[in-house]
Amino acid sequence: MNTDVAPRLGGRRQTWRLTAAAAVGVPVWLNTGVLLRWQGHEPGSWFLVGDPLVALGCLTALVWRRRFPLAVAMTVAIASTASTSATGAVLLALVSISTRRRPVEIGAVVLAFVTGAQFSVGLYPIQSPPGSWWLQLVLPVLAAGIAVAVGAAIGARRVEVRSLRARARSAEREQAARAAQARALERNRIAREMHDVLAHRISLVAMQAGVLDHRGDLAAEESRVLIRGIADGSHQALEELRDVLGVLRADPGRPEPPQPSLDRIPELAAEARSLGVDVALTCTVTGEPSDALGRTCYRIVQEGLTNAAKHAPGAHVHLALEGTAGDMLRVSVRNSRGTASIAPPPASGFGLLGLSERVTLAGGQLDHRPTTDNGYLLTAQLPWPNRHSEKRA
Structure with missing residues (x-):
């Protein structure tokens, strides 16, 4: 009032x-x-x-x-x-x-x-009845x-x-606190998606640009391949960014565009190979994980490739995926010591932090550490519940 x-x-x-x-x-x-x-x-x-x-x-x-x-x-x-x-x-x-x-x-x-x-x-002389x-x-x-x-x-x-x-x-x-918490979670989610979408593409573009800057002995065809890769990577970064913004601005009744999942990891590795990254992929996954689990696995691999391209250019990268429904899905990204001498692109410092938050929300565990051969190892373990058990429950 x-x-x-x-x-x-x-x-x-x-x-x-x-x-x-x-x-x-x-x-x-x-x-x-x-x-x-x-x-x-x-x-x-x-x-x-x-x-x-x-x-x-x-x-x-x-x-x-x-x-x-x-x-x-x-x-x-x-x-x-x-x-x-x-x-x-x-x-x-x-x-x-x-x-x-x-x-x-x-x-x-x-x-x-x-x-x-x-x-x-x-007080007053009033006579009352007997x-x-x-x-x-x-x-x-x-x-x-x-x-x-x-x-x-x-x-x-x-x-x-x-x-x-x-x-x-x-x-x-309480309502204001819940609204503030929801806004914070949504901002964090948007920040993670924006980072995951842009960091990988821009890092590969920066690596290719660094090769052009440091290699003066490249043939004309090699230069054209790198320039074409820079153009394609920039175009794809804009397309993926447009998809993220489209999800944020979409009408409630409009279906969301498909999100990357486990089945697109081979495409991610092939794309990295086409840009000159030595990537080997081993996949022993049996079963089809949920969309959320597959998307988390995709983002882990994407972040591992992005960090390898930024901090260890020219290194060999080995991707390993294994897991079974009802158990765990294990992801490993290991890179050796970098051999190329190009200036690393600027680092945001939020990649592994956002990835850790994403894995924690999925109920898993994330670990990253240097290896004895001066390389780096990124591993994650994600719970993979059996879909049939969830339906019966």
């Missing part, structure tokens, strides 16, 4: 309640005056002036009933003994103290009110009971409203 609106609403509620309390006290005061005249008594100056002034003082004190609830309620209950027109004020004080739902405080104020009501009977003493006790108790019940109900309602508001705020915070 607006901070400027809340005080105005609070002030209106305060005025309305005090007006209602005054409206309850006025009929009691008038009834007392009528009874006095009916029994032949002339209302004195206290009835005409003192009684309303005490009621006004009680109403004024009620303004601070929330800051000093017990003190204000006790003061109004005791002061109401000397004023019939303060009946509405003392009932409002009882309602207010009852909203706190503290039995000791409520009992003390009720006792003060009922006791004061017995003394206020003798045997009506019990009414003088029951009526104040009944009025106090109604006020306490109303106050307790209001207090319970306030507690419930506060609880609902707290839960609503908590739900909003």
